[in-house]
Amino acid sequence: MSDAIVIIPTYNEIENIESIIRAVFSQQKNFHVLVVDDNSPDKTGEKVKALQEEFDNQLFLLERKEKNGLGVAYISGFKWCLEKIYDYIFEMDADFSHNPKDLVRLYNACAIDGADLSVGSRYVKGITVVNWPMTRIILSYGASRYVRLITRMKVKDSTAGFVCYKRAVLEAIDLEKIKFVGYAFQIEMKFKAYKKGFKIVEIPVIFKDRTKGKSKMSGSIISEAIFGVISLKLKSLFAK
Numbered sequence: 001m002s003d004a005i006v007i008i009p010t011y012n013e014i015e016n017i018e019s020i021i022r023a024v025f026s027q028q029k030n031f032h033v034l035v036v037d038d039n040s041p042d043k044t045g046e047k048v049k050a051l052q053e054e055f056d057n058q059l060f061l062l063e064r065k066e067k068n069g070l071g072v073a074y075i076s077g078f079k080w081c082l083e084k085i086y087d088y089i090f091e092m093d094a095d096f097s098h099n100p101k102d103l104v105r106l107y108n109a110c111a112i113d114g115a116d117l118s119v120g121s122r123y124v125k126g127i128t129v130v131n132w133p134m135t136r137i138i139l140s141y142g143a144s145r146y147v148r149l150i151t152r153m154k155v156k157d158s159t160a161g162f163v164c165y166k167r168a169v170l171e172a173i174d175l176e177k178i179k180f181v182g183y184a185f186q187i188e189m190k191f192k193a194y195k196k197g198f199k200i201v202e203i204p205v206i207f208k209d210r211t212k213g214k215s216k217m218s219g220s221i222i223s224e225a226i227f228g229v230i231s232l233k234l235k236s237l238f239a240k
């Protein structure tokens with residue numbers, strides 16, 4: 001058994017999936033992995049099934065019928081994990097933008113140093129992003145400043161998708177009410193945890209642009225975040 005599980009959402013990650021799974025299982029700490037695949041046409045799910053023979057009882061697959069966005073995939077992954085006995089539940093991308101070696105640093109922040117939620121952050125030690133075009137850096141850093149300005153939440157990398165949640169955080173958030181699907185989903189989860197008074201700690205990480213496979217970034221994801229943050233803030237004011 002393990003007390004920690006890493007959720008990896010996938011859509012067409014055939015070029016990354018095997019190596020990212022192997023990279024997680026080669027860490028010194030024993031993490032389990034749950035892949036949430038949205039019926040990827042490139043057969044990412046089939047690859048996971050083949051690997052399950054090798055990683056029996058450590059590698060799990062949740063198959064969803066269609067591509068419904070990152071937020072929905074994570075919510076179903078969270079629910080799956082909460083039904084089991086994991087105490088630490090991670091979010092991580094399949095594309096090696098997040099370094100699996102940092103998993104244990106995020107874990108220690110929660111398991112040893114008392115955080116409720118730890119974030120692998122690109123913006124605590126300057127801007128630690130490698131190989132992103134300048135436009136993408138400006139967009140992401142701009143988003144982080146914008147979120148801080150509107151929400152007043154003291155998290156620098158609010159759109160980060162490299163996160164460790166203590167079970168209690170996910171249990172306290174009403175997952176049925178999470179609305180957003182793209183980057184806004186990441187902001188919404190952190191904002192809800194922050195509003196509930198959970199301790200959020202940012203761990204500096206180096207984020208690398210993907211070298212294999214295709215990005216799922218889109219204009220609608222950006223506009224959801226821009227308007228979504230304002231609506232989150234307004235709702236939280238009325239909820240008081």
Ligand SMILES: Nc1nc2c(ncn2[C@@H]2O[C@H](COP(=O)(O)OP(=O)(O)OP(=O)(O)O)[C@@H](O)[C@H]2O)c(=O)[nH]1
Binds near residue numbers: 008037070092097
């Ligand atoms: N299950 C599922 N996974 C998704 C979906 N959209 C993205 N993902 C996965 O979520 C992770 C992050 O998506 P990315 O495409 O890397 O998004 P990004 O990091 O903003 O963009 P790039 O790094 O430029 O590719 C990857 O593992 C994707 O395969 C989705 O709709 N469903």
Ligand SMILES: [Mg+2]
Binds near residue numbers: 093095
């Ligand atoms: Mg990526």
